[in-house]
Amino acid sequence: MESTASLPTKSVARQRLGEWWPYLLVLAFLVLFPAIAALTIGDSTAAQPGAGFFEQLVQRAESGYAKFWQGMVIQMLILGIFAMSYDLLLGYTGILSFGHAMFFGTGGYAIAILIGRNFNWPFGLALIAVVVIALVQSLVFGVLSLRVKGVYLAMVTLAFAEMFFILAEAGDFRAYTGADDGLHGFPVPAYLSATDHRTRFYYLALIFFVAVFLMTKRLVDSPTGRVMIASRDNENRAMMIGFNTFWFKLIAFVAAGVFAALAGALFALYNVSVTPSVLSVGRTIDALAMTIIGGVGTLVGPVLGAAIIQLLGYWLERWFGANWTLVYGIIFMLIVIFLPYGIVGTLRARSFRLREGWRRWRKLGDRD
Amino acid sequence: MTALWKNNRGLLIITAIVVVLMAGLLQSLEPKVWMSIMLSGATLAALYFLVASGLSLIFGLMDVLNFAHGVLFVLGAYVGLSTFMNPRLLFNTLPFFFVLVAAITVAQHFGRIFWRRIGTERGRRVATAALLLLAAAVLFLALRGFPIRALNAFNITAVGGAVTTAEAQEPMATMLRRVTMVLLAGLPIGLLLAPKQTKDELPLRPVWQTLLIAGVAVVIGYALLLVRDPGETFMLAMSTDVRFVLAIILGTVAGALAGVGIETALIRPFYGNPVTQLVLTLGLSIAGIDLIEAIWGEEGNPPMSPPSLFAANCRSDSLLGWFSEHCQSIDVLGRAFPTYRLFIIVVGILVFIAVGVLLRRTRIGMIIRAGVQDSEMVQALGINVRRVFTFVFALGSALAAMGGVIAAPYLGVFPAMGGIFQLQAFIAVVIGGMGSYVGAAVGTIILGLARAFGDHFVAAGINVPFLDTVIKGSPAIARASTVLIMAIVLLVKPAGIFGKKE
Structure with a gap:
């Protein structure tokens, strides 16, 4: 038989x-x-x-609280894309970048300027242009900053992002960037307006989110992604095997840059405004915080982190008023100490480090 | 000759480039303009140096990239400002610190007996949690409703206008209750910090020393509170020079203490885990700036008036003239330059020399330099390198805080200044090479000069050779120039000018 x-x-x-x-x-x-x-x-x-x-x-x-909470979820999805792209660098390739806002903000500015009064490009073309701009930008700055490693790379990217921030704030390009006021009320196509058709925008953001999630997952599960992870864990060994890790890091950098630019473009479309703050160091720190809170080196983690930070920011601001970031900073530090692998990482490893967190502090009085 | 060239190649090349550039600029500018730009650059460089040197030493010795360094700079600036212009804040808050130190010292000394009596590990864990809760609860009750904003509303720029001292202060009885409760809250904190291992039988400080320190601290704490009204009058009647020196001392001490606190609570438990340390200092910088805003307000203060040594409304012809006249500006090649900024430059140079001597000529400096090379080896040689870490962290924090104090009469005090200076210090340190002390100095000089000349060309424009046009930059270009310099240096030498090869 x-x-x-x-x-x-x-x-x-x-x-x-x-x-x-x-x-x-x-x-x-x-x-x-x-x-x-x-x-x-x-x-x-x-x-x-x-x-x-x-x-x-x-x-x-599209009315009342339902509209508001859809807006919250839209922002979570957009920031989730941004945080995922950051984790592609930090969690999967081991690159600590402090300039990721550079791509996020450039994406936002690019779409705002291209569909705005100076260029009046059609929306689809502008979106393609955003991808192309992000590709070129991340290639150039990737090649420049990947010459150095570790903390140096963090500072170099920080400085590059600061340069873009300064350029966005500069009065020289006021006609294009609106200097420190930013751009407001650029003509987002009426069928995509987040104020009039919020549900429609919600599904647009969701489609982008799912697409980016699948692409990132495909990338990190592919042989290329394995080499990225290898170069994170032990770069010398990966090079010894015969991989030129530079190219793999560059691939991660470019992919992360393009995804971040898409997130930035969506963010600009949702708010119908961009200000220089989208390029500030604070944006990168947000992404870092989302990744760390959710779990470094996972794809679900950053998204979860984005959702948590969005909700936490909303509630803390309601409860504590203007000084809510004080509480936020403290909560952030406590999470870093007690859940060093983030929420998803801790759940995955099934090892809560609460005790270790305590022990580290209880040992303070002991002599070394 | 070749050895000299090999050892100092970076320094020599940079010096040559800078000299050639400066000479070229001297050709195209009038000497007096050139000189005043140079001095402005040096002023900025001195301030950057105070932040960058600590950052560089801390990174070099313990691989910690301290993102909270800017917070320490702002903290120093605000403590200095309060000492200089608003002593009532000090008289109403310093007692808390003194009694807390006293209580912690005593409890830490006798805490060993407490922990020895609790035999089991489980019992110790419960005791730790209970003490932590107790301390938090008592501290909360002690400080609830403390009128910090009213105490800070000392000048007309404060929101809601100035509040008189009589209105701002709480009655003496309330303050005595608060201070005593803080004293009580210090006891569980001290117990938490006491050594818990019973096998640890290292000799302690003698009992009389502990009691002496605690006693003096308690007496000073309560005395400060009791003399707060005459004390405020006395301090405001003092010469501004003395008050300024006091401001520098208190600001620096505050920075050092904050540095010790940060190192103990956030850095020390996580050695060998640099990303965690970095992220923790990042979280601290978020929370710290907000704490400062909560205490001193978000609006910031205009530059405080310089001490009377630099305040007389006249213009001295020379340094000798300034010694007798104390003018606010001095004649440099026919152009007025504020004397206070010269003072900043002098402080920068003095600190450079002092820390340099500390590093080169003392035993602890030797340990630090060895630790930068290989801290594990130093540990293996039987030196308690962790204690050196704490010292260096405190030193770096103190320098940054001191920079904040002396920047206050020049730039004003506002919460965002920390971030600005920290970024410039990062750039300077990357240019100079992380962990290199001389590198930090060279990097800050390059940055300061670039900023000063950049600002000049924004204002005056550049004469393009062979053409009759004048190119004027925008302020943004002067700001971005520092980043461009960093990019160029890193392209040529990825580890910075004085950095070690990987």
Whole structure:
């Protein structure tokens, strides 16, 4: 009989499902989120009588709290893309960059300037241009900054980002960048306006997010990604095996730069404004904080971190007023001390370092 | 000759480039203009140096990139400003620090007995948590509602206008209660910091020393509180020079203490884990700037008036003339230059020499230099390198805080200044080579001069040779020039001018 040779294996589809079900669950929730929000916290009076069920659902989703929380999730998704791209550098390639805001901000400025009054490019073309600009920018600065390593690279990228920040603030290019006021009210296509069609923008952000997530996952799981991880763990050994780690680090740098630029472009489209603050060091520190809180070296971690920081910022600002960053800084430090691998990393390793965190501090009084 | 060339190649090349550049600029500028730009550059360089030298030493010795260095700079500036212009703040807050130090000293000394009585590890863990909670609770109760903002509203720039001392201060009875509660909160903190290992039988400080330190601290703490009204009048009546010296001393001490605190609580538990340390100092810089804003306000203060040595409204012909007249500006080749800025330059040079002597001529300096080379080896030779780490961290923090104090009459005091100076110090340190003391000095001089000449060309423009046009830059170009210099240096020499090869 032939059946003796066949093993009781699962079908490929089931095997895939077994690996991917948590992602699919989250995706399903995100896809359904506007509908859930519309039915639970949406303003029921916003729905016009006589419209179809679907239209009523959209109308309810774009009113009141449902609209607000969709906005929150949109920002989480955008910052999630940004943080994921940062983790591609920090977590997977071991590059500590302090200039990632350079790409985020340039993406935002590029789309704002290109669709704005100076160029009036069509939206699709402008988006392609953003990718091309980010590609060139990350290639140039990647080649320059990857000459150095470790802390030097952190400072070099910090300084490069500061240069872009200064240029954005400079009065010389006021006609294009709006100097320190930034650009506001540039003509985002009406069908994408986040104020009028928030649900539509939500799905746009979600599509971008899923696409970037899949691409990043594909990249880090590919042989190229394995070499990146190898060069993070032990660069000399990776070179000894025969890989020129420079190219792999450059690939990571360019990919991260392009994704960050996309996140920046979405951010600008969502807010319909860009200010020099999108290029500031604070942006990079945000990405770093999201990555560290969520879990370095994972893809889910930075996204989770982005969501947590977005929510934390919202609540802390409500509770503590203007000085909320004080509390935020303290919470951040406590997480670094007690959950050194971030939330996802800690869950994955199933080893809570709470005790170690205590022990480090309890040992303070002891003599060395 | 060849040995000299080999050992100092970086320095010689840079000196040659700088000399040629300066000579070229001297050709195209009037000497008096050139001189005043040079002096402005040197002023900036001196301030940058005070921040950058500590940063470089800390990184070189213990691989910690301290992102909280700017916070220490601002802290020094604000403590100095308060000493100089608002002593009532000191009289109402310093008692807390003194009694806290006293309580911690005593409890730490006798804490060993406490921990020895708790036999089990579990018991110790419970005791740690309980003490931590107790300390936090008592501190919270002690300081709740303390009118810090009112005490700080001393000049008309403060939001809500100035508050008189009588209104700002709390009644003496309330303050005595608060200070006593802080004293009590210090006891559990001291116990937490006491050695817990019973096998640790190292000799302690003699009992009489502990009691003496604690006693003096308690007496000073309560005395400061009791004399706060006459004390404020007395300090405001003092000559501004004496007050300024006091401001420098207190600001520097505050920086050093903060440095010890940061090193003990955040850096020491995480050696061998540089990213964690870096991220922690980053978190501290977020929280620290906000803490400073919460205490001193976000709006910032205009430059405080320089001490009377540099304040007389006249113009001296020479340094000798200044010694008798104390003019606010001095004649340099026919152009007025503020004497206070010359003072900043002198402080920068003195600190450079003093720390240089400390590094080259003393035993601890020798240990530091050895530690920069290989700290594990130093440890293996039986030297407690961790204690040296704490010392260097405190030294670097103190220098940054001192920079903040002396920058206050020149630039004013505002929370964002820390970030600005920290970034410039980072750039200077990268240019000079991380961990190199001379490198930090050279890097800051290059940056200071670049900024000064950049600002001049923004204002006056550059005469393009063979053409009759004048190119004028924008302020942004002067600001970006430092970054460009750094990029060029790194392209030529990735480890910086004085950096070691990897």
